[in-house]
Amino acid sequence: MSKDQKAPEEKQPDLISEAKEVLAKNNRDDKYTVPADGLYPHQWLWDSAFISIGMSHYDTYRAQKEILSILRGQWANGMIPNNVLSAGIAYRQDREIWRSYVSPYAPDNVATSGITQPPMLAEAVVRIGKKLSKTERRTWYGRVYQALVNYHQWLYNERDPHHEGLTLQIHPWETGMDNTPSWMYEMHQHLLPFWVRIAKATKLDKLFTYIRRDVRYSAPEHRMTNVDVMALYSVQRRLRRKQYDIQRLLNHSLFAIEDLAFNSIFIRANHHLRQIAKTIGEDLPEDLIANMRLTEKALEQLWDAYSGQYYCRNFATHKLIKVPTIATLLPLYAGCISKERAGQLVSLLKTSRQFNPKYPVPSTPIHSEFFDEFRYWQGPTWVNMNWLIIDGLRQYKEDELADKLTDKTLELVKNHGFYEYFSPLSGEPAGVNDFSWTAALTIDLLNNQKSAK
Numbered sequence: 001m002s003k004d005q006k007a008p009e010e011k012q013p014d015l016i017s018e019a020k021e022v023l024a025k026n027n028r029d030d031k032y033t034v035p036a037d038g039l040y041p042h043q044w045l046w047d048s049a050f051i052s053i054g055m056s057h058y059d060t061y062r063a064q065k066e067i068l069s070i071l072r073g074q075w076a077n078g079m080i081p082n083n084v085l086s087a088g089i090a091y092r093q094d095r096e097i098w099r100s101y102v103s104p105y106a107p108d109n110v111a112t113s114g115i116t117q118p119p120m121l122a123e124a125v126v127r128i129g130k131k132l133s134k135t136e137r138r139t140w141y142g143r144v145y146q147a148l149v150n151y152h153q154w155l156y157n158e159r160d161p162h163h164e165g166l167t168l169q170i171h172p173w174e175t176g177m178d179n180t181p182s183w184m185y186e187m188h189q190h191l192l193p194f195w196v197r198i199a200k201a202t203k204l205d206k207l208f209t210y211i212r213r214d215v216r217y218s219a220p221e222h223r224m225t226n227v228d229v230m231a232l233y234s235v236q237r238r239l240r241r242k243q244y245d246i247q248r249l250l251n252h253s254l255f256a257i258e259d260l261a262f263n264s265i266f267i268r269a270n271h272h273l274r275q276i277a278k279t280i281g282e283d284l285p286e287d288l289i290a291n292m293r294l295t296e297k298a299l300e301q302l303w304d305a306y307s308g309q310y311y312c313r314n315f316a317t318h319k320l321i322k323v324p325t326i327a328t329l330l331p332l333y334a335g336c337i338s339k340e341r342a343g344q345l346v347s348l349l350k351t352s353r354q355f356n357p358k359y360p361v362p363s364t365p366i367h368s369e370f371f372d373e374f375r376y377w378q379g380p381t382w383v384n385m386n387w388l389i390i391d392g393l394r395q396y397k398e399d400e401l402a403d404k405l406t407d408k409t410l411e412l413v414k415n416h417g418f419y420e421y422f423s424p425l426s427g428e429p430a431g432v433n434d435f436s437w438t439a440a441l442t443i444d445l446l447n448n449q450k451s452a453k
């Protein structure tokens, strides 16, 4: 090793302080953290959960504030929106896109989106709780308990209308993986609005580039295609027209998928919510407990024996959408699958043509026809996905593999910075730099690495 090169352990304090700087830079009003300056100027639900997990290592008070800030946006029916939109004239257009005020359930004093995102909150609450004293932890849990119960109840009441145990999602944004192939496949097969089809056929979709915010901050080849973005906005408009009312949406043709990643995360969140209730001596509603059990069982319905993978399911037709994505690995994080199934997923994770290129884990398997090295959720490696998989591997005592994946993930950040995502083939960074959850989860991964040593 040359003189200038530092041993990894010497480098770590630097990396941690650099990560903290990113979070400080993206801090707004000492209340919440934007995912990235410029490109993402609002508060996002699952981003804030990941962010607070990182913050809990050095500022539990600020981490709690992050969660309380997103809860300002909770609707009266229990829904927690994926966005609490920033105030100020500069963001008027974003607030107009959503118009949360069209729903009677939306809060009066804060503008939000009208959809949710993967329920990572209970995980964040527990991770923060672990850093507190017993008394502080009980106070903290007591503060957020009812909000979490209302949210989980809402997910069952509104998003599992047939009591199947699996919740449905109504927009790809709800999965947090906007252009993930399973959803894009369904959309292109059945749901592309006619005006988007015309734009696609006439190549007029190119014009859309001029009004997109994201391509001002990142290369167009690293983002969604214009056609996909137009289609997603059209779905969003339909939700708004129906005032985000699930009954009205269910009565009409509905783009609804029982998303594998969302439901896997929900199962883990249910587990955490049970722990939170136990710690503060609360009894969860019995119907909620019954629903939680049902979800764990129902996950197995998403397993396809032929290909040996889990998939998303179309809500209306009940057909599995057999388009493989990284979501197939998330039942590891759910923690409720058998050892046998976990073993099958671990083998998948070790297969180079699928999920084990030089810089794993690709958001879409390498051999997939959808694979595109840099295109958002259709190929790149994301730190939050790796974090979820690492956690899942540890739950199944696959520590060696978890350590390896941790090292690989940190290598990407050490070599390139806190980017939004990376090429799984070369490690080349993509998207925007100084991305909050990359920074926050780096802090968490480094701390776990240290405590394991």
Ligand code: 9WN
Residues within 6 Å of the ligand: 035, 040, 044, 046, 047, 082, 173, 175, 176, 177, 178
């Ligand atoms: C739409 C903020 C969010 C993440 C999502 C990611 C992306 C938004 C967008 O950015 O989604 O919600 O503008 O494309 O896909 O996971 O939460 O970082």
